[in-house]
Amino acid sequence: MGEVKINIRFLRADDFDAIVKIDNKVLGLYRPEYYKLKFEKLVQSKDYVPTSLVAETENGMVVGFIMGELYIGEFGISQEKATLDTIGVDPDYQRRGIGKLLINEYLAHLKKLGVEKVNTLVDWDDAKLIHFFSANKFSPSKVINLERTL
Numbered sequence: 001m002g003e004v005k006i007n008i009r010f011l012r013a014d015d016f017d018a019i020v021k022i023d024n025k026v027l028g029l030y031r032p033e034y035y036k037l038k039f040e041k042l043v044q045s046k047d048y049v050p051t052s053l054v055a056e057t058e059n060g061m062v063v064g065f066i067m068g069e070l071y072i073g074e075f076g077i078s079q080e081k082a083t084l085d086t087i088g089v090d091p092d093y094q095r096r097g098i099g100k101l102l103i104n105e106y107l108a109h110l111k112k113l114g115v116e117k118v119n120t121l122v123d124w125d126d127a128k129l130i131h132f133f134s135a136n137k138f139s140p141s142k143v144i145n146l147e148r149t150l
């Protein structure tokens with residue numbers, strides 16, 4: 001596996017197709033509607049603060065992304081918390097540190113904006129993702145997610 005030079009930049013509206021494709025490759029799901037809603041919320045909201053990132057190769061091919069939310073309120077940043085909703089790296093480019101690079105850039109940027117904590121939800125059965133987040137210094141929070149089946 002050769003070295004690839006990776007550039008991290010903010011997500012743009014025209015990354016839509018690349019992200020739907022990577023998501024399809026990593027999760028085996030085709031869900032353009034889900035990403036359409038996310039993009040509308042992220043790129044078109046007037047309160048949107050750019051935080052979501054993509055990883056691209058030297059020739060501009062998007063091979064990974066990280067998406068989360070942070071909104072500024074009336075008096076500047078009202079929350080010290082942000083979320084990390086989705087992360088994905090093209091299977092052909094995994095295990096080369098791209099996921100780590102995306103997380104580090106994402107967190108460094110949020111820290112500069114005054115964010116003190118980032119939350120993410122992970123399926124208890126998804127050992128690979130839990131391992132990845134653990135390797136990136138995420139740990140279980142004291143708040144637990146309650147649910148009731150209806």
Ligand SMILES: CC(C)(COP(=O)(O)OP(=O)(O)OC[C@H]1O[C@@H](n2cnc3c(N)ncnc32)[C@H](O)[C@@H]1OP(=O)(O)O)[C@@H](O)C(=O)NCCC(=O)NCCS
Binds near residue numbers: 086088097099132
């Ligand atoms: C999780 C994911 C983003 C990791 O991307 P990546 O670029 O391969 O990650 P990195 O190369 O930065 O790996 C960092 C560390 O995470 C851990 N890790 C990553 N993939 C792993 C795997 N398959 N099994 C165990 N540990 C893993 C390792 O500790 C790894 O460090 P190492 O390679 O030095 O051992 C990628 O595997 C992915 O897109 N998975 C599917 C995403 C998903 O399920 N998203 C759901 C919505 S959140």
